[in-house]
Amino acid sequence: MIIILRLNHRIFRDKRITSHVALTARAFLADKIYYSGEKDSNLENSINKVSKQFGGNFNVEYCVSPIEFVKHKKSENYKIIHLTVYGLNLNECIKEIRKFKKILIIVGGEKVPIEYYDLADLNLSITNQPHSEVSSLAIFLHEFFKGKELSYELKNPKIKILPQRRGKKIIKLDHNS
């Protein structure tokens, strides 16, 4: 069970980044994303629409009190991993992490309160260079699942993309026929 918490979403500034974080979480086989900050129905609808069309059970939920949420998940034996440029190297920790049964990944952005660094079981960095919460999350999940997402088929898609050397090929699947 891998769930994500995206902190402090701001509709205007973060619209596309949070959407990319959520779609990456889904495509790289996380189970669910929570987000705090400003509630954003457009974000929720667009992610849920992708799930409906392309399959799987991934969904989005708004989180009013992220600190309380993290504490609660901790009490449920989730391991808390905070992705931050200041954290430990992935190579050093990945074996330890793969043993965890339930993981909550905190994806911040700018100015994450220090409380999250302290609550986390692990502050983890994907390179110690500044880049993107989107790529950090992708690499984390890719390594955690050992690349499983690259050939994984999500359940019950209505639309499926067929890989092509050139051009585009999409098929529609009718589960009622």
Next chain:
Amino acid sequence: MIIILRLNHRIFRDKRITSHVALTARAFLADKIYYSGEKDSNLENSINKVSKQFGGNFNVEYCVSPIEFVKHKKSENYKIIHLTVYGLNLNECIKEIRKFKKILIIVGGEKVPIEYYDLADLNLSITNQPHSEVSSLAIFLHEFFKGKELSYELKNPKIKILPQRRGKKIIKLDHNS
């Protein structure tokens, strides 16, 4: 030599996504990024500032005529790889790709003209699920370099982040002392 071409940058809509694409290219050891669309000095300055502070030789350049640019690079024996959800599976192609000496990666976004699909030596997909050009680029480079970026030290940084289990540690390096 791995260079990136980010197509059709729009200052208002893509500001942060293009910035994340560029920082990901840099942190995952590409050599340079070109971008077409709207010229954006703020973007260029912010990426060049990161390179100056955190090291390496990565830089950004505006590209006026992206199609001509791709044709030109093709004539210089660059292999053209277009990252798109419609492309072939990475697993099937990575061994072939690792043999390429010079690569131009095209990172699109929405509505990439079909001409790029035809110009590309390879249209390549990171999962056939919709997610993000940021995570696609990160996974591509991570796999191409076999994870080298996770422990790579870029040359001549002025600032260096020291990995920590908790908290933040940054050191300043004075190359003149």
